[in-house]
Amino acid sequence: MTPKILFLHGFFASGACIPAQALKKYFEGKAHVLTPDLPLHPHEALAFIDTLCKQEKPDILVGNSNGSFLAQMIACQNRLPALLGNPYFEMTRFLNERVGTHEYKSLRADGNQTLVIDQALIDEFTEIQKRQWEYCRPECRELIWGIFGENDHLAHYEPLFLEHYTHAFHFPGGHTPTAEEVQKYYAPLIEKLLELNRLISTAEQCSRL
Numbered sequence: 001m002t003p004k005i006l007f008l009h010g011f012f013a014s015g016a017c018i019p020a021q022a023l024k025k026y027f028e029g030k031a032h033v034l035t036p037d038l039p040l041h042p043h044e045a046l047a048f049i050d051t052l053c054k055q056e057k058p059d060i061l062v063g064n065s066n067g068s069f070l071a072q073m074i075a076c077q078n079r080l081p082a083l084l085g086n087p088y089f090e091m092t093r094f095l096n097e098r099v100g101t102h103e104y105k106s107l108r109a110d111g112n113q114t115l116v117i118d119q120a121l122i123d124e125f126t127e128i129q130k131r132q133w134e135y136c137r138p139e140c141r142e143l144i145w146g147i148f149g150e151n152d153h154l155a156h157y158e159p160l161f162l163e164h165y166t167h168a169f170h171f172p173g174g175h176t177p178t179a180e181e182v183q184k185y186y187a188p189l190i191e192k193l194l195e196l197n198r199l200i201s202t203a204e205q206c207s208r209l
Contacts, residue, residue, distance in 0.1 A: 003031040003194050006058035008038060008049065008067030009106075010176065011094070012115075017106040019064055019085075019186070022179035026187045031194075034058065037108045040115055042070065042091075042128045049074050060194055062186070065155065065175060066091055069132070072144065076135035081143040081197045083189055086175050088155045089132065091125045133164060141166045143200075145193055147186060149173040 005027065007020050015035035024033045034056060039045045049070060052058075061082040063071035068087035075082035088094055095117050104113050145167040148158045154175040158168055171177065171185035 003059045004056060005031050005033045005190065006049075006052065006056065006061050007033060007035045008061060008063040008071050009035070010065035010067055011088075011091070012102065012105045013064070013067075013176075014104055014106045014108040016108070017176075018179050019177055019182045022177075022182035023062065023187065023190075025179075026183045031059075037110070038067065038070070041121065042125050045070055046073065046128070050077070053078050053080070059197065060190060062190060063087070064177070066094075068146075073128075073132055073135060075144055076137060076140050079140070079143075081193045082145070083186065083193060084144065084146045084161070085177065085186065086149055086152050086155045087146060087157055087161060089157045089160055090129065092122055092129055094154070095122045095125060136164050143193070143197060145169065145189060147171060147189060149175060149177065 005023065007023055009015060009017050009020060015037045020035035024035065027033050036052065039048055053074060058080065061071040061075050061080055062085070063082065064085040065088045068084035069089055069091055071082045072084060072087060074080070099117050101114060101116050104115060107113070144165045146158065146161045146165060147169045150170050150172050152175045162168055169189060171181055173181045177186065
């Protein structure tokens with residue numbers, strides 16, 4: 001069967017962002033890449049992603065920044081492999097410095113290009129941030145990988161990632177990867193992680209026979 005990849009974009013982005021489009025191009029004919037627009041509020045976003053996972057049954061989650069923050073929780077809950085690109089595990093710090101009205105950096109399907117960061121949104125992220133590791137289990141350590149930009153000047157969470165997971169990789173880019181970086185560094189890791197998960201699943205099926 002054709003693998004299915006669910007990509008979760010960053011806070012100011014959308015499913016039409018450059019990393020999402022680069023993944024679609026790379027995996028054309030090899031995998032089906034889902035790139036939905038995520039709700040702004042994290043409770044709503046987590047519920048949306050969880051429902052989408054139950055409906056679409058993706059083989060892997062791939063995130064960037066806030067999308068990685070969300071992917072880590074959903075992947076653990078659903079025992080899915082995930083590649084976390086520059087995960088922003090302290091979203092409250094990011095938001096506190098950016099209170100006000102902003103524009104999304106890529107087009108959203110509903111046509112709404114404006115978002116507002118206010119205290120209510122920050123409080124909601126604070127609540128979720130405090131319990132983001134609740135579903136982290138030992139069996140997830142090998143299935144959730146991180147990839148970190150060597151010139152990322154926004155998120156510096158590789159040490160925190162390595163407190164919970166084993167595999168960290170690097171690429172010579174910034175916080176948001178270019179299309180070329182996605183195809184050169186992200187995509188091969190996605191392929192390796194998909195193969196690892198296939199082997200683990202096959203071994204588990206054999207052990208039950």
